Amino acid sequence: MASGGEQKVVLITGCSSGIGLRIAVLLARDDLKRYHVIATMRDLRKKDRLVEAAGDTYGKTLTLLSLDVCSDDSVRQCIDSVKDRHIDILINNAGVGLLGPVESISMDDMKKVFETNFFGTVRMIKEVMPDMKKRRAGHIIVMSSVMGLQGVVFNDVYTASKFAIEGFCESMAVQLLKFNVKLSLIEPGPVHTEFETKMMEEVAKMEYPGADADTVRYFKDVYIPSSIDIFEALGQTPEDIAKCTKKVIESSRPRFRNLTNSLYTPIVAMKYADETGGLSVHTFYNLLFNFGSLMHITMSILKCLTCSCLRRRTISPD
Ligand SMILES: NC(=O)C1=CN([C@@H]2O[C@H](COP(=O)(O)OP(=O)(O)OC[C@H]3O[C@@H](n4cnc5c(N)ncnc54)[C@H](OP(=O)(O)O)[C@@H]3O)[C@@H](O)[C@H]2O)C=CC1
Numbered sequence: 058m059a060s061g062g063e064q065k066v067v068l069i070t071g072c073s074s075g076i077g078l079r080i081a082v083l084l085a086r087d088d089l090k091r092y093h094v095i096a097t098m099r100d101l102r103k104k105d106r107l108v109e110a111a112g113d114t115y116g117k118t119l120t121l122l123s124l125d126v127c128s129d130d131s132v133r134q135c136i137d138s139v140k141d142r143h144i145d146i147l148i149n150n151a152g153v154g155l156l157g158p159v160e161s162i163s164m165d166d167m168k169k170v171f172e173t174n175f176f177g178t179v180r181m182i183k184e185v186m187p188d189m190k191k192r193r194a195g196h197i198i199v200m201s202s203v204m205g206l207q208g209v210v211f212n213d214v215y216t217a218s219k220f221a222i223e224g225f226c227e228s229m230a231v232q233l234l235k236f237n238v239k240l241s242l243i244e245p246g247p248v249h250t251e252f253e254t255k256m257m258e259e260v261a262k263m264e265y266p267g268a269d270a271d272t273v274r275y276f277k278d279v280y281i282p283s284s285i286d287i288f289e290a291l292g293q294t295p296e297d298i299a300k301c302t303k304k305v306i307e308s309s310r311p312r313f314r315n316l317t318n319s320l321y322t323p324i325v326a327m328k329y330a331d332e333t334g335g336l337s338v339h340t341f342y343n344l345l346f347n348f349g350s351l352m353h354i355t356m357s358i359l360k361c362l363t364c365s366c367l368r369r370r371t372i373s374p375d
């Protein structure tokens with residue numbers, strides 16, 4: 058137990074893999090044992106990886122509960138099973154991706170993305186926030202994305218779900234401040250997790266019904282190779298994102314927005330530098346369609362643009 062204070066109860070959604078798993082393990086392994094981690098996942102049959110990574114913290118500073126962010130009953134049952142429903146830090150991490158030409162994606166598949174990424178987070182906050190407000194204490198973390206700030210071609214619906222959550226949180230943060238409840242968004246760029254693999258698997262098996270041949274070609278032959286380049290050149294690890302998240306939790310004055318990848322500082326700045334939106338749209342167009350074959354060089358230029366003078370605007374894992 059941490060000296061001089063109670064352990065903070067941290068509940069995390071989507072801990073079967075990736076970022077959620079790494080945050081759970083990092084906090085459970087805290088040297089000062091400051092956290093009691095409630096790691097949740099929708100399917101407990103997937104617990105082995107987490108249990109193995111948690112090692113001897115499992116059953117001590119880390120416990121495991123079942124929680125599906127898309128189900129009212131599951132969320133209610135899980136929170137009710139926590140002692141006094143007391144959660145100090147809620148980490149909304151569960152999320153799904155969706156990639157491809159909009160014409161070929163069914164409305165049901167689009168709704169599933171919003172059901173998880175947007176309504177799933179809202180459902181969690183609705184369940185946990187009232188107790189935090191009563192106690193005049195608490196910290197809500199939301200795993201957003203750079204795509205919550207800047208749209209990326211062929212990620213239209215995923216981007217929209219993250220924009221939705223950014224808008225929701227931007228509004229909530231003002232009210233919550235009055236109740237001394239903190240709210241922070243984490244905004245990673247590409248991260249090497251199953252998120253990436255799952256999407257590439259989907260892409261490989263999809264036939265894109267309803268999309269014309271040109272669109273399919275731009276998606277498969279232009280976007281996908283560029284995206285792979287970007288993941289290779291700039292992808293962070295889930296450990297990096299876990300360390301950034303721990304920093305935000307432990308900050309005495311946590312920021313509302315926390316970009317984790319310095320590439321995106323100029324990309325986001327571009328958006329605010331030209332309120333007509335033309336600069337962002339045309340820069341992305343040129344990067345993808347005109348300089349696509351020079352993506353490696355483009356990456357070097359972008360890396361140069363994000364030199365240390367801009368890095369202070371992002372949260373670094375170290
Ligand atoms: N990887 C990336 O490049 C980036 C990811 N993000 C965000 O980070 C978060 C974590 O993603 P990441 O770790 O990369 O991806 P993973 O696919 O590795 O992990 C996603 C997690 O969310 C869980 N999940 C999905 N649906 C539900 C649900 N209905 N209820 C509970 N859990 C659910 C998955 O569980 P299951 O195993 O059961 O499917 C899994 O544990 C997401 O919100 C994502 O949008 C943000 C920026 C970049």
Ligand SMILES: CC1=C(/C=C/C(C)=C/C=C/C(C)=C/C=O)C(C)(C)CCC1
Nearest residue numbers: 202204209210246247283284287344345
């Ligand atoms: C920056 C950039 C591109 C791709 C960005 C990607 C692929 C970002 C992925 C972010 C993820 C996976 C976020 C998850 O939430 C393009 C379109 C190739 C064009 C050139 C500039």
